[in-house]
Amino acid sequence: MRIDLHTHSHISDGTESPADLVTAAAAAGLDVVALTDHDQTSGWAEASARALELGIGLVPGMEISCKTGIGISVHLLSYLHDPTHPGLLEEIEKARDARITRARRMVELLAEDYPVDWELVSKHSVPGATIGRPHIADALVTAGVVRTRSDAFAQVLTARSRYYVGHYAMDPVTAVRLVRDAGGVPVFAHPVASERGRVVGEETYEEMIEAGLLGVEIDHRDNPEQGRKHLRALAERHNLIVTGSSDYHGTGKPNRLGEHTTSPEMLRRILAAGTGSSAVGMPVL
Numbered sequence: 001m002r003i004d005l006h007t008h009s010h011i012s013d014g015t016e017s018p019a020d021l022v023t024a025a026a027a028a029g030l031d032v033v034a035l036t037d038h039d040q041t042s043g044w045a046e047a048s049a050r051a052l053e054l055g056i057g058l059v060p061g062m063e064i065s066c067k068t069g070i071g072i073s074v075h076l077l078s079y080l081h082d083p084t085h086p087g088l089l090e091e092i093e094k095a096r097d098a099r100i101t102r103a104r105r106m107v108e109l110l111a112e113d114y115p116v117d118w119e120l121v122s123k124h125s126v127p128g129a130t131i132g133r134p135h136i137a138d139a140l141v142t143a144g145v146v147r148t149r150s151d152a153f154a155q156v157l158t159a160r161s162r163y164y165v166g167h168y169a170m171d172p173v174t175a176v177r178l179v180r181d182a183g184g185v186p187v188f189a190h191p192v193a194s195e196r197g198r199v200v201g202e203e204t205y206e207e208m209i210e211a212g213l214l215g216v217e218i219d220h221r222d223n224p225e226q227g228r229k230h231l232r233a234l235a236e237r238h239n240l241i242v243t244g245s246s247d248y249h250g251t252g253k254p255n256r257l258g259e260h261t262t263s264p265e266m267l268r269r270i271l272a273a274g275t276g277s278s279a280v281g282m283p284v285l
Contacts, residue, residue, distance in 0.1 A: 001283065003262040005034040005059060005270075006077060006189065006217065006245030008252075010126050011043040012063075013134035015250030017126075018043035019050040022058065024250075028257040031283050032057035032267060034079060034245075039064060039092050039099070041083040042128055048280045057282040059270070063189060064179070065095060066172040072198045074172040074188070077217065077243075080274025081184025088178040091170050096130045098168035103131045109163045110136070110156070115143045133157050134252055149252055159197065172204065173211045180212040183276025187215035187243055192227030199227075209238050214273055219244025219260040241269050 008014035009021045016024060018035055025033035033056060035047045044060040051058035059079055066074040081088065107118050116139045124138040125131050137152035146152045157163065170178075172188075179186040188208065192199050205213075217223075218231045235242050244260035247253070264285040271279060 001031045001264050001285070002029055002258050003032040003057075003264065003267050004030050004246050004248070004258050004260075005032075005061070005079070005187075005243050005262050005267070006036050006063070006220075007033060007248040007257070008037050008063075008250075009035060009043045009047070010250075011040045011129050012037035013132060013249060013252060015252045018047035021248075021250070022047050022050040022054065022056060025257055026054045026056045030056060030258050032059060032279075033257075034059035034061045036061040036063045036077055036079075038062075038132070039095050039130060044083070044277075051281045055281065057279060059267075059279045060277050062092075064092070064175050065169045066175045067169040068172060068200060068204060072200050072204075073169070073196070074175075074200060074204070075190065076172055076175045076179065077187040077189045078179040078182075079185040079187065079270050080277050080279065081179055081182040082276030085178070085182035085276065088182045088184075091175070091178060095167070095169055099130050099132050102165045102167035103133070103136060105165045106133070106136060106157075106163050109165070110140075114140065114145050114156075116140060116145070134249075138252075150254070172200075173207050176208050176211040176213050183274060185214050185241070185270050185274045186212065187217055187241060187270075188213060189217045190220045190222045190247070191216055191231060192224065193220070193222035194224065194227070196222060205234060209240070213240070215241030215243055215266075215270070217243045217245055220247060221255060221259065222247075241266050241273075 009018040061079040121139040137149040
């Protein structure tokens with residue numbers, strides 16, 4: 001059984017609609033896929049409807065952008081939470097608003113040197129999506145500044161560039177608590193992806209686990225092998241759920257659906273722990 005629990009649609013920074021993403025997942029031979037757009041759940045209904053049409057399982061989820069007290073970025077996957085939970089929803093909306101303010105300021109700075117503006121960037125998103133750096137990257141491609149979205153991030157939009165602007169993100173310990181309060185299953189996304197920037201130390205893992213962290217995403221292309229060994233030992237010590245996923249973004253990234261997968265046993269644990277919402281079309285695990 002092939003289970004991929006980390007994908008993005010154009011509701012956040014992917015390039016396909018939720019329905020088309022599910023169609024692509026079925027075509028790739030997946031039995032179960034999770035939709036985990038950044039700080040967004042508005043694609044759940046569309047994805048669920050297509051999953052039922054195609055006979056593929058759909059796990060509703062979300063990827064939450066967090067930041068530690070010393071500024072290290074942490075991404076938290078939340079599965080099966082209640083999308084209307086007041087505390088979690090308030091924080092997510094605050095983060096989305098901050099992303100938009102940040103994106104506008106970055107575009108203003110970029111416009112001083114490159115032929116891009118907010119109108120061009122907006123053309124690379126859909127109504128209701130939260131505009132972020134990936135959409136700015138796509139605008140830079142359209143303007144001929146760079147060849148690909150990856151080139152834009154590597155050459156223009158890095159955290160070290162003069163165009164980079166920070167944004168609000170909640171503390172990961174707070175995020176874990178809110179996800180659990182909302183009946184969700186919190187899983188630390190690509191925890192040792194050191195090429196993306198600094199990664200957290202043992203103290204943060206322990207604090208997140210104490211707050212209710214239930215799993216770690218280990219098999220992910222951005223986690224180096226030595227880091228995966230460390231994560232497996234951590235998961236064994238704390239009896240954490242272990243996942244493997246693609247982090248698929250359509251044509252926005254080279255990641256391919258099903259390039260890493262999660263075992264049926266681990267998905268069973270996620271389904272048993274999540275009480276805020278329901279998966280649809282689940283096969284017999």
